[in-house]
Amino acid sequence: KQEVTQIPAALSVPEGENLVLNCSFTDSAIYNLQWFRQDPGKGLTSLLLIQSSQREQTSGRLNASLDKSSGRSTLYIAASQPGDSATYLCAVKMVAGNTPLVFGKGTRLSVIA
Amino acid sequence: NAGVTQTPKFRVLKTGQSMTLLCAQDMNHEYMYWYRQDPGMGLRLIHYSVGEGTTAKGEVPDGYNVSRLKKQNFLLGLESAAPSQTSVYFCASSSGHFYEQYFGPGTRLTVT
Numbered sequence: 001k002q003e004v005t006q007i008p009a010a011l012s013v014p015e016g017e018n019l020v021l022n023c024s025f026t027d028s029a030i031y032n033l034q035w036f037r038q039d040p041g042k043g044l045t046s047l048l049l050i051q052s053s054q055r056e057q058t059s060g061r062l063n064a065s066l067d068k069s070s071g072r073s074t075l076y077i078a079a080s081q082p083g084d085s086a087t088y089l090c091a092v093k094m095v096a097g098n099t100p101l102v103f104g105k106g107t108r109l110s111v112i113a
Numbered sequence: 114n115a116g117v118t119q120t121p122k123f124r125v126l127k128t129g130q131s132m133t134l135l136c137a138q139d140m141n142h143e144y145m146y147w148y149r150q151d152p153g154m155g156l157r158l159i160h161y162s163v164g165e166g167t168t169a170k171g172e173v174p175d176g177y178n179v180s181r182l183k184k185q186n187f188l189l190g191l192e193s194a195a196p197s198q199t200s201v202y203f204c205a206s207s208s209g210h211f212y213e214q215y216f217g218p219g220t221r222l223t224v225t
Contacts, residue, residue: 031211043117043203044216089156093211100146100158100171101214 002027004092006104013080014112021075021107023090028068035064035075036089038106044089048075052095080111115139117217119204125223126194134189134220136204144207145187146171146214147179149200156203162187163210194224 003026013019023033032051036044048057048064050073056065063076077084087108091101120135136145147159158171162181176198178190187206191198204217 034213036216041219041221043218044205046213046215049213091156100161101156103156105153105155 002030002092002094002099002102004090004102004104006088006090006107008107009105010108010110012110012112015080015082017080017111018076018078019080019109021077021088021109023073023075023104025071025073025092025102027094028071029095030068030092031095032093033064033066033073034091034093034101035062035073036091038087038089040086047088077109080109082111082113085109085111117204117206117215119202119217119220121220122218123221125225126191127225128195130194131190131192132194132222133191134202134204134222136187136189136206136217137185138187138204138206138215139185140206140208140215141184142206142208142215143184144209144212144214145181146205146207147177147187147189148203148205149173150203150219151200159189159202194222196224198222199224 034049035047050057050066061078066073087106089106091103117138146161148156150156160179165184168179180188202220205214207214
């Protein structure tokens with residue numbers, strides 16, 4: 001059974017710092033991996049989706065990498081801002097059948113001004 | 114283009130009461146999903162649908178029923194609510210199994 005782990009569970013950094021959020025998964029037979037942002041009391045907003053054949057995806061100050069063979073993905077946030085404070089979730093889509101997205105429990109990020 | 118919307122936003126039920134949560138999407142997506150999110154548990158899939166008239170069980174389907182009578186709507190029903198169903202419920206949709214999922218804003222349900 002696929003398990004997705006995100007470490008750390010919470011992170012606090014000063015504004016302007018570059019930071020990395022980690023996501024690991026136990027089964028490398030994934031089709032893609034998606035990073036989401038969730039603000040308190042809100043739904044999930046998709047940030048980046050990486051296909052299994054890709055190594056990384058970039059959107060503005062965000063860069064997500066994928067190493068499928070080692071079961072790891074990282075989300076790099078450059079020049080962090082207080083507005084980046086949120087919970088970040090990663091989720092993997094398996095290759096096999098109509099299996100659902102498997103989510104990690106998230107990393108809660110606080111960027112301090 | 115509203116994306117994915119959910120009704121209601123908040124609800125308080127007493128044990129044994131029933132209710133229906135409505136999800137609507139205007140993106141012409143085939144796939145729709147219902148998740149629940151609980152502290153320390155992450156998001157778990159309850160039921161999903163791969164097209165109008167179809168439904169399938171997810172990871173935690175017990176105590177819930179769903180219907181997809183129209184392509185744009187996916188209903189989640191609780192026939193006899195239990196305190197264990199206190200949670201935040203999210204609906205999502207996608208154009209296919211391997212495509213990006215778009216989430217609604219959630220429904221916060223409390224069962225007393």
